[in-house]
Amino acid sequence: MVDNQFIEIYGEYLRDESRQVGTAESITFAKSEEDIINAIKENASKKNQITTQGARTGLAASAVPFGGHILNLSRMNKVVGARYDEKKDRFFLRVQPGILLTEIRKYLLNKSFLTEGWCEESLNALNHMKKGEWFYSTDPTEASASIGGMVACNASGAKSFRYGSTRDHIESLRIVLADGDVLSIKRGQVFAEYGKFELTTEKGRKITGELPSYIMPKVKKNTSGYHNEPNMDMIDLFIGSDGTLGVISEIEIELSKQQSAAWGLTIFMPDEDSALDLVRALRGEKIFDNMEPLKLNPSAIEFFSHNALCMLREQQRTNPAFASIQEIKESYHTGIYTEIEADSNEEIWEGIKNLGSVIERLGGDEDATWVANNHTSLEKLHAFRHACPECVNMQIDNIKKTYPSITKLGTDMSVPDEKLKQVMKMYNEELAENNLYAVIFGHVGNNHLHVNTIPRNMDEYHRAKELYSKWAEKIAAMGGAVSAEHGVGKLKVPFLQKMFSEEELNEMRDLKVVFDPEQLFNRGTIFPYVECKEAI
Numbered sequence: 454m455v456d457n458q459f460i461e462i463y464g465e466y467l468r469d470e471s472r473q474v475g476t477a478e479s480i481t482f483a484k485s486e487e488d489i490i491n492a493i494k495e496n497a498s499k500k501n502q503i504t505t506q507g508a509r510t511g512l513a514a515s516a517v518p519f520g521g522h523i524l525n526l527s528r529m530n531k532v533v534g535a536r537y538d539e540k541k542d543r544f545f546l547r548v549q550p551g552i553l554l555t556e557i558r559k560y561l562l563n564k565s566f567l568t569e570g571w572c573e574e575s576l577n578a579l580n581h582m583k584k585g586e587w588f589y590s591t592d593p594t595e596a597s598a599s600i601g602g603m604v605a606c607n608a609s610g611a612k613s614f615r616y617g618s619t620r621d622h623i624e625s626l627r628i629v630l631a632d633g634d635v636l637s638i639k640r641g642q643v644f645a646e647y648g649k650f651e652l653t654t655e656k657g658r659k660i661t662g663e664l665p666s667y668i669m670p671k672v673k674k675n676t677s678g679y680h681n682e683p684n685m686d687m688i689d690l691f692i693g694s695d696g697t698l699g700v701i702s703e704i705e706i707e708l709s710k711q712q713s714a715a716w717g718l719t720i721f722m723p724d725e726d727s728a729l730d731l732v733r734a735l736r737g738e739k740i741f742d743n744m745e746p747l748k749l750n751p752s753a754i755e756f757f758s759h760n761a762l763c764m765l766r767e768q769q770r771t772n773p774a775f776a777s778i779q780e781i782k783e784s785y786h787t788g789i790y791t792e793i794e795a796d797s798n799e800e801i802w803e804g805i806k807n808l809g810s811v812i813e814r815l816g817g818d819e820d821a822t823w824v825a826n827n828h829t830s831l832e833k834l835h836a837f838r839h840a841c842p843e844c845v846n847m848q849i850d851n852i853k854k855t856y857p858s859i860t861k862l863g864t865d866m867s868v869p870d871e872k873l874k875q876v877m878k879m880y881n882e883e884l885a886e887n888n889l890y891a892v893i894f895g896h897v898g899n900n901h902l903h904v905n906t907i908p909r910n911m912d913e914y915h916r917a918k919e920l921y922s923k924w925a926e927k928i929a930a931m932g933g934a935v936s937a938e939h940g941v942g943k944l945k946v947p948f949l950q951k952m953f954s955e956e957e958l959n960e961m962r963d964l965k966v967v968f969d970p971e972q973l974f975n976r977g978t979i980f981p982y983v984e985c986k987e988a989i
């Protein structure tokens with residue numbers, strides 16, 4: 454039974470950025486681990502399913518509830534401690550799961566932590582930190598994501614090309630399990646052995662189980678189902694598990710050292726093929742026989758398709774909110790954004806001095822480049838990148854006025870390096886064959902692009918969905934991943950079935966049941982349950 458009063462008060466918590474809408478009967482806004490434990494115990498005793506929420510910026514509907522209880526963690530948003538390992542010069546922050554990436558960045562930039570309740574070790578650690586010296590490197594384009602959501606989805610972003618995904622920066626986790634017991638797990642302490650594992654909870658309960666038999670795809674970014682390696686560090690099972698195994702109540706993140714110089718270059722190429730060759734060159738590949746490979750070690754390599762540039766140009770012309778975007782000339786066909794960090798401007802200059810000739814040899818014009826070499830101009834290029842998904846969302850919201858059941862249609866698939874051109878060809882040819890309009894942008898350095906179809910009517914919407922399903926199958930056959938960074942959530946459950954056999958999916962579910970015997974956490978996420986209700 455839908456409770457209209459609940460919808461009126463808490464309606465916004467029934468949806469996320471995927472623009473899907475769910476249902477729920479109750480909600481808790483936890484402020485502490487104890488609140489999480491109490492909410493889980495109470496709901497588990499009634500066999501109520503529980504959907505955990507961070508900041509609801511997810512794009513796969515994993516935080517959209519399918520009935521039951523919502524456990525919202527947005528009020529658990531504090532930094533609770535710090536640790537400095539002097540010998541290894543490593544810095545760690547202990548944070549509550551609901552803290553937003555923007556908040557972590559602000560604290561680090563100004564070194565202005567709210568230290569009330571911190572232990573002495575944490576306060577001492579701060580003495581080793583200079584303002585702006587450390588940063589948290591995982592950077593999903595949507596910086597209003599919470600750290601708990603990022604861990605649950607193993608989020609990544611532009612800088613993952615150099616710094617890796619969330620997984621690479623998580624040192625320890627506290628996870629509240631389905632019986633309210635807590636699992637505290639540190640990196641490097643508990644490993645699986647030949648596919649078998651044993652974990653001990655804080656109350657001393659032993660949890661034993663077997664890992665699935667599937668082999669993960671050899672791609673740089675993957676969040677398609679549970680992380681699985683026969684002798685893996687068991688902390689990795691929980692990272693990217695989409696909130697299906699337990700509720701993360703505390704996270705220790707590792708910071709990275711900020712280098713003193715950073716440049717961003719948006720390079721506009723005359724066609725897509727030359728842009729993809731430029732990507733290979735930026736990655737350090739030798740694309741001409743007689744060339745010295747570039748030694749840039751970029752932190753990011755991003756892509757803007759021709760349609761993406763046209764969409765941004767149009768928005769710049771007609772929408773005051775995008776008026777500050779730089780002029781995108783008509784001659785700019787495809788854009789590649791790269792960011793390079795080093796200890797000095799001279800070092801960066803030394804790295805990029807051969808880039809101009811590579812651009813020219815590929816048929817481009819090195820003057821068709823925007824260069825940013827200070828904080829303000831870099832922020833401008835980041836805003837340009839963020840404008841892409843924002844414009845897509847606006848267009849989807851627009852079309853929804855006529856066709857309310859249309860939802861966002863963005864892919865999140867990645868392939869191995871050598872399949873980049875093949876996958877782009879597939880996208881372009883099959884979109885054209887189906888007469889579908891799409892903008893493509895994203896993390897091309899990791900062969901991970903978001904194809905966003907903008908349907909003009911219901912027929913196009915259904916055809917695009919069908920096409921995505923075919924792509925999932927083809928990408929799995931290429932050795933790729935059907936979800937690279939957004940998680941499987943509810944929307945990509947059918948795609949996961951293209952990547953794994955029924956037996957492998959059953960093994961995955963068996964693993965969930967070890968931690969969540971009644972399958973109360975995030976029902977419908979990763980594993981099928983009922984059809985997600987479409988947006989209203």
Ligand SMILES: Cc1cc2nc3c(=O)[nH]c(=O)nc-3n(C[C@H](O)[C@H](O)[C@H](O)COP(=O)(O)OP(=O)(O)OC[C@H]3O[C@@H](n4cnc5c(N)ncnc54)[C@H](O)[C@@H]3O)c2cc1C
Nearest residue numbers: 507508509510511515594599601602603605608609696701
């Ligand atoms: C414009 C835009 C751009 C984006 N760009 C990127 C990008 O570049 N890279 C990228 O990776 N993502 C991107 N995203 C997707 C999104 O920001 C990430 O998936 C993010 O990690 C979600 O965090 P959240 O706090 O909003 O989580 P939510 O949406 O609230 O939840 C996501 C999942 O995490 C689970 N969860 C949340 N907190 C916890 C917890 N404490 N314990 C257990 N489970 C939990 C939820 O149950 C759910 O399964 C983008 C989104 C938008 C709207």
